[in-house]
Structures are given as C-alpha cells and as structure tokens.
Amino acid sequence: MVEPVETPLAASNPRVKQLRRLSRRSERSERRLFLADGPKAVEGALAAGCVVEVLVRPDALGLVPDLPAGVRRTLVDDRALAALSDSVSPAGVVAVCRFVDVELDRALTEDSRLVAVCADVRDPGNAGTVVRCADAAGADSVVLAGSSVDLYNPKTLRASVGSAFHLPVSVEPDPAAAVRAAQAAGLVVLAADGAGEVDLFEADELLARPTAWLFGNEARGLPEDLAALADHRVAIPIHGRAESLNLSTAAALCLYASARAQRS
Known part of the structure; x- marks a missing residue:
C-alpha cells in the first residue's frame, strides 16, 4: 500500500x-x-x-x-x-x-554562585547576548527584571544562540524584588556602575563570593534607588578615550571576572 x-x-x-x-x-x-x-x-x-x-x-x-x-x-x-x-x-x-522561564525562587537559590540580573534591558540583542555570556561563564541563572525585553522575542532568542534553553531564566516585574531575593539567597549583589567605588580588576576577593551582577538599561544605566540596594558598585576601568562600554560587553567582562575568581 x-x-x-x-x-x-x-x-x-x-x-x-x-x-x-x-x-x-x-x-x-x-x-x-x-x-x-x-x-x-x-x-x-x-x-x-x-x-x-x-x-x-x-x-x-x-x-x-x-x-x-x-x-x-x-x-x-x-x-x-x-x-x-x-x-x-x-x-x-x-x-x-x-515557555521555559522559571519562578524567581528557582533562579535564585542557596546553591547559586553566579547570577546575572538585567534591569530594564530593552534591546533584544543585548539581552540575548547577556544570556549567552552568562551561559558561557558558567552562571547558574539569569533574571530579566522590570521592563526588560521579552525573553521570547525572536531577536533575543537568536542572540542567545541556544543559551536561553541551557540555564534557568526568570522574569521578575520588580527589579528591587529581584535584588532582595538574590541577597536573601546569600548572594552579594554587585551593581555594574561606571562611577562605582570598586575597581573590577582589583576585586578578586569580593568576586570569589557567590555573586549576583546587576546590569541596567543600555542608555540610562541603573536608577539610583536600585543601585543603592546593591551591596557594592563596581566599575570597569576605561583606559582609553571611550565614554563607556556596550552593555553586553560590560556584562561579559563582569561575569568572566567572577568566573575566574571563583575558579582560582
């Protein structure tokens, strides 16, 4: 037949x-x-x-x-x-x-060692690249907080190159709640801030601790009230004349600095 x-x-x-x-x-x-x-x-x-x-x-x-x-x-x-x-x-x-996103308490646990929290990150390419960098650095999870771009935006998924399926990603409407949940799970919250008091390249002892990195909006950075909730503000030194670094580039540097410190 x-x-x-x-x-x-x-x-x-x-x-x-x-x-x-x-x-x-x-x-x-x-x-x-x-x-x-x-x-x-x-x-x-x-x-x-x-x-x-x-x-x-x-x-x-x-x-x-x-x-x-x-x-x-x-x-x-x-x-x-x-x-x-x-x-x-x-x-x-x-x-x-x-959908594959998880509840916040599954993304932030007492076993977490490295987490990326994105607050109001609006560009899908940046968000997807942060997820990819977090995955590559061996992070435990990513939190898309506030008015961040949709995880399931096709451009976000494409920029993650499959990493959106590799590690837990949580969606939390309140960035402050994400910060407090990270601290409650025993993570030190480090705000990536160009005016931070801690130099990224002189912070190995701090970076070796279980850490949640807090990244802000591409154009505006972190709002003052949210950055104030972090345990420390960390700056990436700029040795040349560039005004700043792209969000996903900064996130890659911060996540890999933590990964190196935690594995040394």
Missing part, C-alpha cells in the same frame, strides 16, 4: 495564520507559547523538552533530528515558513515551544 503524500501547509492555512500571531508578545504571553526559529534554536528547544511541534520545509527535513514521542512534525511550504520566521533568509525549520 502506497503511503499518502503529505501536502505542505500553505501560508493561507488557518493553522499557519494562528501560529503567526505568536510574533506578538501579548499573544505569546496569553498562550505561553513561542516560536524557535532555525536549526540551532530548535535543537536547543528539543534538548530542553519544551517543543510541541516542528514545522519544516520539505527540502529542510535533514535539519530535523528524530523527534521524541508527542512532538508533531508538520510540513510547510516556502511562504508559510517565511511567515513564521523572523529571519531574512529562513533556514527552513521552526518549532512551536512552551
């Missing part, structure tokens, strides 16, 4: 139209679903066990590994895939995934 040929879904298909609405943050939040775009993101999502369905072009089936039980595989045509993808040149595969 000849198996029926599966017809790829077109962009006009009601199911594709419904999934396309997940490009809106409000729709994602209501349904607690998001789209992971591209082979690397799909691979990470499958490893995290959050995939509901994989949509793939027929010519990209080789990008899809064996799927676990309960995960659907659906063929879509070029236009349908383009409608679901945020990429200029879609790689051919998109996964529908359940």
Whole structure:
C-alpha cells in the first residue's frame, strides 16, 4: 500500500495564520507559547523538552533530528515558513515551544554562585547576548527584571544562540524584588556602575563570593534607588578615550571576572 503524500501547509492555512500571531508578545504571553526559529534554536528547544511541534520545509527535513514521542512534525511550504520566521533568509525549520522561564525562587537559590540580573534591558540583542555570556561563564541563572525585553522575542532568542534553553531564566516585574531575593539567597549583589567605588580588576576577593551582577538599561544605566540596594558598585576601568562600554560587553567582562575568581 502506497503511503499518502503529505501536502505542505500553505501560508493561507488557518493553522499557519494562528501560529503567526505568536510574533506578538501579548499573544505569546496569553498562550505561553513561542516560536524557535532555525536549526540551532530548535535543537536547543528539543534538548530542553519544551517543543510541541516542528514545522519544516520539505527540502529542510535533514535539519530535523528524530523527534521524541508527542512532538508533531508538520510540513510547510516556502511562504508559510517565511511567515513564521523572523529571519531574512529562513533556514527552513521552526518549532512551536512552551515557555521555559522559571519562578524567581528557582533562579535564585542557596546553591547559586553566579547570577546575572538585567534591569530594564530593552534591546533584544543585548539581552540575548547577556544570556549567552552568562551561559558561557558558567552562571547558574539569569533574571530579566522590570521592563526588560521579552525573553521570547525572536531577536533575543537568536542572540542567545541556544543559551536561553541551557540555564534557568526568570522574569521578575520588580527589579528591587529581584535584588532582595538574590541577597536573601546569600548572594552579594554587585551593581555594574561606571562611577562605582570598586575597581573590577582589583576585586578578586569580593568576586570569589557567590555573586549576583546587576546590569541596567543600555542608555540610562541603573536608577539610583536600585543601585543603592546593591551591596557594592563596581566599575570597569576605561583606559582609553571611550565614554563607556556596550552593555553586553560590560556584562561579559563582569561575569568572566567572577568566573575566574571563583575558579582560582
């Protein structure tokens, strides 16, 4: 008996139209679903066990590994895939995934040694890169606090290069609550502040302690009342004429300084 040929879904298909609405943050939040775009993101999502369905072009089936039980595989045509993808040149595969963020008490525990807390970080590329840097530095978790960009923004996920699936990420509306929770878990909260009283490169003894780094908005930095809650303010010395460092660059330096001190 000849198996029926599966017809790829077109962009006009009601199911594709419904999934396309997940490009809106409000729709994602209501349904607690998001789209992971591209082979690397799909691979990470499958490893995290959050995939509901994989949509793939027929010519990209080789990008899809064996799927676990309960995960659907659906063929879509070029236009349908383009409608679901945020990429200029879609790689051919998109996964529908359940939210993976965790409660704050799971991100900040007595066993935590290194955590990144982002307060009002609005640029998705910066947020995703901080998640990636935290993962690379061996951090235990990341907290996106205040009015920070959505973890499930396609640009955030792309910038994380799969790291959003590797370590716990919590979403906390109140940055002050995140700081207090970190301190209650036994973490020293260090605010990254260009005017800080502690020099990053002369703080190994401090950095060796369980630490939560607090990073502020790209343009405005940390508000004074939030920075005042930190245990110390730490500055990255600038030896040249640059006014400041990009947020994600500063975060990478701070997280790796802690990782080195904690492992020495």
